[in-house]
Amino acid sequence: MPTSPAPQGRHPKVVIAEFMDEAAIAAELGGFTTLYDPALVDRPADLRAALADADALVVRNRTQVNAALLAAAPDLKAVGRLGVGLDNIDLAACRARGIAVYPATGANDVAVAEYVIGTAMLLLRGAYGATAAVAAGTWPRNALMGREISGKRLGLVGFGAIARETARRALALGMRVSAHDPFLPADDPAWRLECGPVDRADLATLIAGSDVLSLHVPLTDETKGMIDAGAIARMPAGAVLINAARGEVVDGAAVAEALRAGHLGGAALDVFPQEPLDAAAGAAYRDLPNLVLTPHIAGVTQESNVRVSRVTAQAVRRHLSEG
Structure with a gap:
């Protein structure tokens, strides 16, 4: 339920427009005036009204913190992001106003890494959708001979x-790991993880040689549409594609077509150009048993929600207290 404590006197006001761990709000934002309404993102007029006297705004990925929204918040000093992606926040407009932006860096790394490894194992093995068939007595053993990771x-x-968290788990499971990152020098120690080395590769080589390809890039002009039909065609037959980065990085229709054609062995998509995915957009993905669709949840677990909420609330509290 939305909560709006009203302390005596003028305390900094924090508006929280999407879901957040309530214990973290109570522990870290005590003494502030907090308006917590996780449905506020879906009521733009109410959100703008709430921001009229707000000192801070806390969002996830759905709230578009653009110039128009910032104009409704003349006293805004900080934006907390319950996650790490910042493409829904107009950073230039925030800088122009002197508004600090605080992503929850590191707080959901483990959750996303486990999602990648978990879906890779699920799709390679291909055996876990057989409950109805086994219960019906059909016993489809030969049809369910999957692959090891x-x-x-x-x-x-x-x-x-x-x-890197994903690589650590993959190496522990006996995978070989390669990565492409043009912004990371060849002599950076990150390429030599404590659990084993990661091979540095150019993008074309990586795409052509990976049994499982997982995307970990922000949405930029360079990454938009990076994995298109041509890139998918260059992946090995039977490869698995996992996207828990940003929806626009991948051509979803091309993924569906490659799955239907049997070129891709499986895919997991956690993010989409349009969120929520409506029925019309989702029609392209129907009747694909080797496809996992999830609602932008890779980084959200019970544990990571607590960490993300605490880190974000602490950053907002520190900024407002010191400011």
Whole structure:
């Protein structure tokens, strides 16, 4: 339920427009005036009204913190992002106003890494959708002879903190790991993880040689449409594609077509150009048993929600207290 404590006197006001751990709000934002309404993102007029006297705004990825929204918040001093992607926040407009932006860097790395490894294992093995058939007595053993993850090559497009957590888990499972990151020098120690080395590769080589390809890049002009029909065609037959980065990085229709044609062995898509995905857009993905669709949840677990909420609330509290 939305909560709006009203302390005596003028305390900094924090508006929280999407879901957040309530214990973190109570522990870290006590003494502030907080308006917590996780449905506020879906009521733009109410959000603008709430921001009229707000000192800070806390969002996830759905709230578009653009110049128009900032104009409704003349006293805004900080924006907390419950996550790490910042493409829904107009950073230039925030800088022009002197508004600090605080992403929850590192707080959901483990959750995303586990999602990537979990879906890779699920799709390679291909056995876990057989409950109804087994219960009906059909016993489809021969049809469910899947693949092991050990010995496969994981390709990581981008090698930041989340990709490195993914690499650690992949290496522990016996995978070989390669990554492409043009912003990470060849002599950076990140290429030599404590659990094993990660091969540095150009993008074309990575795409052509990965049994599992996982995307870990922000949405930029360079990454938009990076994995299109041509790139998918260059992936090995039977490869698995996982996108928990940003929807616009991948051509979803091309993924569906490659799955139907049997070129891709599986895919997991957690992000989409349009969120929520409506029925018309979702029609392209129907009747594909080797496809996993999830609602932008790779980085959201019970544990990561607590970490993300606490880190974000602490950053906002510190900024407002010191300011």
